[in-house]
Amino acid sequence: MYQFNFQPVFDNLDLLLYGAWLTVRLSLMAMILGLIVSVLGAVAKTSGIRPLRWLIDVYVEVIRNTPFLVQIFFIFFGLPAAGISMSPNVAALVALVINVGAYGTEIIRAGIESIPQGQVEAGRALGLNPVQIFRYVILKPALRNIYPSLTSQFIYLMLTSSVVSVISANDLASAGADLNAQTFASFEIYLVLTILYFLLAFGFSTMFSAIRRIFFTYPAGR
């Protein structure tokens, strides 16, 4: 009979909580930078400029059709051969941003294309300039339309970040693996890790709902 012993987990809870904070920080930064990449990618893709569209097509297809593990290995172990060397934590962030950027580009592109042409024309008729039209008439309603898919992609990003320990970056999963290597209390550690990841995902999803209530409900203020 397996003897449960949560002592090693409680003794090192600070280590795990610090790991959780690292995961939150890494994911938040990847979400913000990833959102920027996604919007730029979607704009480039829906712009009429052909070479730009092809470039984004290649980026999106390459990233969406290769495993994240291979991408992060390529960035960390492969790029130094080309003279680009990053610390593990930076490489992890870059890999996550590039990955989520490709998925985000497609999602936001779909949102932009869901805006009826008539709406843009209405904006023009109201005398809005092109920047205002993009911001208020296209981007904001587009984000509202695809908000659920985008945020679930972001939560998936947070969960995916658990593999960054393969390049020795620090996060919640690597903190758990280190603790496991010292105490061998695998069941207890991974049970607590499961709970922590769930709480993190739940926290993010609560935060996303709040953002939605503030920025994306009708009547569209601001």
Add this chain to the structure above:
Amino acid sequence: MKPNRRIFTVLAASALAAGLAAPSLAAELEAIESAGSVKIGMLVDFPPFGIQDTSGKPDGYDADVAKALADYLGVTPEIVPVTGPNRIPYLLSGQVDVLVASLGITEERAQKVDFSTPYAGISIAVYGDSTLEVTEASGLDGQSIAVARASTQDTGVSEVAPEGTDIRRFDDDASAVQALMSGQVKLIGASNVVMSQIAGATGDRFDKKFDLSSQVQGIAVAPGSDALLEKINGFVGEARSDGTLDEIHEKWLGEPLPDFVKNAE
């Protein structure tokens, strides 16, 4: 006639039990010599010490040592593949006469089997970029060093590394080596076996900085095989001094037999 039969049954059963529970079977030197062959157990899943060649025959450092040992005894080697967990039972049950199976010499094992003087060894050390001047643990301060998580080298490095060391833990030796080769870290904690495997690809780009720990391996016989053990010790002594082991070590691990093995008793 019933009682007699019962007595017979009991006797037969106890004889059988005695046979099964017989203590380890000592290997007799004379028996081996008269048979003209020696049964040698070795691992075939522990490169580069024990492997199988392309035709499925046992090969590697241990195989070459086993052949040299048989030559020394003047008999033909009969190599029996064993596995890590079953190698000692094979020896104690007499299915092999000798183990040349990368058996690390430890206190617990020495209570079950008799070891020869060491014929091989694995050392854990800090290796790194040849241009880097690190000669002791204090030199790790401010450096990044790769190790395989929870390995002997992880424990070794963590024990001696000063506060300012950036220990990067990877899932296995392969990733740690990859980090070293791609220049992501300048130092690595690894075994001489791992380093000899990459030496071919990297030449003199990396060298050894300082030792962490080492484990020597001995040829093992069942307890009580004193004449055989004496003969084996004679073989190891000769092979160490006449360069036989150096040559075999050079062939499989890219360097002569390390000093910590040669100097071990």
